[in-house]
Amino acid sequence: MPDWRTLHLDDRIFSEPTADGHSLALWFPGKRDEAFQHWERVSTVPHTEFTVEPGITAVAAASVQAKQPIRGFFGKFLQRFQKPTEGRAWLLPTGDTAEQCGERRSDLILLWVEDKPKQLDEPWIKARWPECERSQKIGENLYLVFGIVPPTVSSTLEQAQASPRQTAERLLADARATGDRRREVSALTDLGITYLHEGSAQLALRSLDEALRNIRLLDERSEEGEIMGNLGLAVLRTGQPKPAMALLEQALTHARAANDQFAMKVSLERLGFAYAILRNPSRSLASFEEALSLARALADIRHEAELLWYLAIQHAEIGRREQAIASAQAAVEVMEKARNPQAAWYAQHLRRFRAGDSGIGLSTNEEAGPDSSPIAFLTSSLTASLWATPPAGMQGPAPPAGPGLLRMAVSAAKSMAKFLGSGLKTVPAATLQRRLRTCAACHHHTGLRCRLCGCFTNAKARIAHEQCPIAKWPE
Numbered sequence: 001m002p003d004w005r006t007l008h009l010d011d012r013i014f015s016e017p018t019a020d021g022h023s024l025a026l027w028f029p030g031k032r033d034e035a036f037q038h039w040e041r042v043s044t045v046p047h048t049e050f051t052v053e054p055g056i057t058a059v060a061a062a063s064v065q066a067k068q069p070i071r072g073f074f075g076k077f078l079q080r081f082q083k084p085t086e087g088r089a090w091l092l093p094t095g096d097t098a099e100q101c102g103e104r105r106s107d108l109i110l111l112w113v114e115d116k117p118k119q120l121d122e123p124w125i126k127a128r129w130p131e132c133e134r135s136q137k138i139g140e141n142l143y144l145v146f147g148i149v150p151p152t153v154s155s156t157l158e159q160a161q162a163s164p165r166q167t168a169e170r171l172l173a174d175a176r177a178t179g180d181r182r183r184e185v186s187a188l189t190d191l192g193i194t195y196l197h198e199g200s201a202q203l204a205l206r207s208l209d210e211a212l213r214n215i216r217l218l219d220e221r222s223e224e225g226e227i228m229g230n231l232g233l234a235v236l237r238t239g240q241p242k243p244a245m246a247l248l249e250q251a252l253t254h255a256r257a258a259n260d261q262f263a264m265k266v267s268l269e270r271l272g273f274a275y276a277i278l279r280n281p282s283r284s285l286a287s288f289e290e291a292l293s294l295a296r297a298l299a300d301i302r303h304e305a306e307l308l309w310y311l312a313i314q315h316a317e318i319g320r321r322e323q324a325i326a327s328a329q330a331a332v333e334v335m336e337k338a339r340n341p342q343a344a345w346y347a348q349h350l351r352r353f354r355a356g357d358s359g360i361g362l363s364t365n366e367e368a369g370p371d372s373s374p375i376a377f378l379t380s381s382l383t384a385s386l387w388a389t390p391p392a393g394m395q396g397p398a399p400p401a402g403p404g405l406l407r408m409a410v411s412a413a414k415s416m417a418k419f420l421g422s423g424l425k426t427v428p429a430a431t432l433q434r435r436l437r438t439c440a441a442c443h444h445h446t447g448l449r450c451r452l453c454g455c456f457t458n459a460k461a462r463i464a465h466e467q468c469p470i471a472k473w474p475e
């Protein structure tokens with residue numbers, strides 16, 4: 001939070017002194033009639049900051065209306081002997097008192113710029129919050145926006161306690177109860193993805209198919225490509241490669257048409273995975289390579305490391321041992337640079353691969369059983385979780401040696417979560433709240449998942465080394 005004591009406010013606005021300088025209360029003079037001077041008091045709500053986008057921050061605010069009786073000299077003198085008013089009395093910055101009138105409203109946010117080159121103006125605010133009632137400039141790059149419900153801490157923290165599937169089911173029930181078709185499509189997609197993570201391909205298929213049919217009834221269909229990509233994975237899981245590849249290709253076409261680099265990267269990764277399990281390593285390598293270039297261009301180091309590892313698996317599959325080792329080593333180095341504790345897990349598998357060892361003695365998901373805990377979802381991306389068991393009828397389980405050893409590293413989510421144990425450094429509560437609140441206010445957030453990185457934000461936000469793919473989280 002900036003220090004409000006040093007802010008340059010509009011001359012007509014009075015600020016109320018606060019003890020710590022980290023909260024703000026402002027008085028706005030309103031209309032004046034024969035009997036009263038009207039005022040509006042706006043105060044920030046402590047610990048509710050969130051990032052709207054990199055460099056632009058907001059905090060929840062509340063306002064009350066008050067009226068100050070207009071009195072002459074004798075009126076002011078006699079005021080001392082009058083009975084106190086029934087409403088709450090406020091002390092104005094002028095030293096006079098005013099009586100609260102009307103209800104408190106809490107649908108305001110205060111918005112400011114942290115990075116100087118950025119500028120705020122009313123058209124930008126209106127484009128960002130088309131539903132807002134109005135906005136008011138109150139200082140240099142400082143605006144009050146009325147009619148916005150700020151992201152709430154309680155709901156985001158409640159969500160953080162629940163499993164991803166519980167949250168997806170709740171979001172779906174809420175959307176159906178309110179008849180909101182767009183939110184219903186989003187929740188069906190989330191639910192399908194959680195089923196995919198859990199290995200329930202038929203249930204995933206049902207949810208994602210319903211999401212696809214429903215979105216085609218809406219005017220705005222920007223999420224159609226995303227649904228097709230996930231449906232492609234579900235179809236692939238059920239052992240139908242041809243319709244699966246058609247869906248994955250269509251998802252990529254959608255992403256390219258929208259020039260959405262995040263979606264292109266994800267589609268290419270999935271195609272790479274599909275070609276890999278269909279035993280087409282050259283096309284798999286080409287897809288992973290293109291996805292890797294996009295991950296680097298977007299500075300998405302988490303995905304960069306994953307893609308380098310997938311390239312290593314593919315090189316190993318076709319006997320290019322040296323390239324496999326180089327790629328896997330690069331993946332470990334990227335993880336180490338990002339202070340990702342998973343680096344140790346991958347390094348352990350790479351060591352055994354280099355030594356020509358077998359994977360005997362390393363634990364796998366098959367031994368550990370399915371895991372739907374948030375940490376397992378975090379330590380294993382959707383594609384990673386699919387490496388564990390190849391789709392029905394396509395190929396046998398990977399041997400626990402050679403390329404199989406590299407596959408095991410990505411597929412054993414539960415074992416990895418156990419292996420990492422307390423090695424996953426978590427963030428302090430205040431940082432977690434700000435991250436969750438920032439996600440809750442972000443238009444890339446589905447209510448459960450970040451559409452850009454695909455992560456379940458309730459798990460990801462807790463982990464210190466994790467980052468927002470577009471740098472909205474505070475450092």
Ligand code: SF4
Pocket residue numbers: 438439440442443444445449450451452453457467468469470471472473
């Ligand atoms: S992690 Fe995703 S949902 Fe959260 S703020 Fe960043 S872009 Fe938005």
